[in-house]
Amino acid sequence: MTQASSSKKKISPLPKPSRRLLCLGVEGSANKLGCGIISHSPSSTPGAATSVTVLSNVRHTYITPPGEGFLPSDTARHHREWVVKVIEEAVKKAGVRMGDLDVIAFTKGPGMGTPLQVGALVARTLSLLHNIPLVGVNHCVGHIEMGRQITSSHNPIVLYVSGGNTQVIAYSQQRYRIFGETLDIAIGNCLDRFARVIGLRNDPSPGYNIEIEAKKGTRLVALPYGTKGMDVSLAGILHAVETYTRDKRYRSWDQIPTGSSPEEEDIITPHDLCYSLQETTFAMLVEITERAMAHVGARDVLIVGGVGCNLRLQQMMGIMASERSGRVFATDESFCIDNGIMIAQAGLLSYRMGQTTPIEKTGVTQRYRTDAVHVTWRA
């Protein structure tokens, strides 16, 4: 395999930029509204790679009260209220003018319908005002391209875990192919909904609060383990962990004993449930990632998406990868959680390939699979 592949290097089809190219990305597929400006400039020394700079990355999150999720209409209202401020700040921070932009990228899908429409509408308006071409971007591809850029991992297996998506992806022949995915709800959805059941705050995010509470958990309760080949099923686990909150042994926040050795008592605390939920679901995710790695013979893993900033998940993935002498790449919350810059990055890549989206084709779609995108910028 080694001998064969080293002789089969392919030249990237991506043309080098002749001057500095600027792209504004507008993202609003869920409860985060993000705008960011990225630049691709020719390298200063000949032969070196194109230099990619994040000029600004601004985000505003719609946070709901504890116990409540975000509804599409309210989320869209939030985006409408904030979008002008967020864009203004992104442009100001980047130190450019709107007229300097070469292209505007927006999230075409997948995501919630009405919030998506806000982003597309704003992008269209700016495009007409300043006469700048548009590029529609697949949200998932945005995550992958930003992760690849930040971590310089070239051809990893991608685990994309967020509130709306759970997929194991590998690149092959100009598509990001889905090897495994969730059969029902996404991992972030599962964690967020459980956070609401036990009354955790949505600030900064329910998943983050679960991660914090899980650190205090000591007892592993039995939960179903739902891997099916390279797919996972999470809905049953959510139901099972919810059932524990009605167990006789369950103690809610104000009933947790503060004695000397609470570990020995036969009770179940919210901490234990957070801990058990994380341990079980993350083990499943790591397992399907490992299956995909073994199947295609890959070594590196890239974790993207909001759940990807969970340190326990990163740690488990790291252990698995090191056992296979591979590496794990992950990014911090500014790039893991939905943001505008990732849309800008993916948008600029397709712009450099000569692709733009005519305004009559800038409609959004809630259903847009990762493998539906023709990845022209990779060999």
Add this chain to the structure above:
Amino acid sequence: MTSYPSPSSSLLEQGKLIKQGAEAKVYLVPSLLPRPTIYRPTNHSTAGPSSPRPSSSSSSSSSSTSTNDSGVILKYRFPKTYRHPVLDASLTSSRLTFEARSLSRAARAGVVVPQVLWVDEKGGVLGLERVEGWSVREILGGGAEGELEVEFEDGELELGEGEGQEEYGPDDTGTERIDLGGEEEGENEGMKALRRLGVSQEHLMTSIGTALARLHLTTIIHGDLTTSNMMVRLTPDGVQPYEIVMIDFGLSSTAQFPENYAVDLYVLERAFASTHPQSENLYAGVLDAYAKGLGEKKWRPIEIKLKEVRRRGRKRDMTG
């Protein structure tokens, strides 16, 4: 008693690590185990088993010529330290047990699977007959691009600088076959060997479908059907020039509804689509042969379910 190391551990020490799969490390040891006497598939190699030899006998490997003497695969499900130990122990033991049971059940029903030679549930070790040949994935030539297999460390790839300026070819030949020595084979030796025998890709697909039907007729669900988990073994003495050997039954279970069979098929369908985008149309041949092997009466309900299962993936484009 408890202070003694498990008998498997000394076997593992003698073994050579040849592969690290998703679940287990795979070791090869010379045939030190007693010859199998029971779980022998009936449809090939009718030669009677010789009497069991003591495991200390070292002469067996040198005098060996038939496939059964070419070595024993030890599948060691090592503790996964990323998992909680309690969770890990229960998963490991249940999967090992299921694999051993399914393999022996399948073998008794005449499905071609590796023979089970050794089961050490506590030690997490399963000893299996070594299957010489290529996985279907290698033959169809899918897989990661420019990635390395664990055992061939030489010739590290130099990665291109910057943002993926250089990429690697899509059609790496898999040389990760479970084999030792002579790794210098060129592109896709498996397919070449089949071509020499006059076997086309279409014929291979038919064989896969037939093998799958035979497996499903025993009500065993594989649970992890991918092209990596099917081996092609040449059978110079057989009626057919080769046979399909199903491996890796760690996620297997027993079917109760047509739904279970349909999901099993769908897993394979997805594996084809994602690993072998070029040969996706070949998959139709698998289904045809499967339907024929199963018979109309059994196939109908599964066919209906399969259509249902296909619609289940998330975010499918519904606009048509």
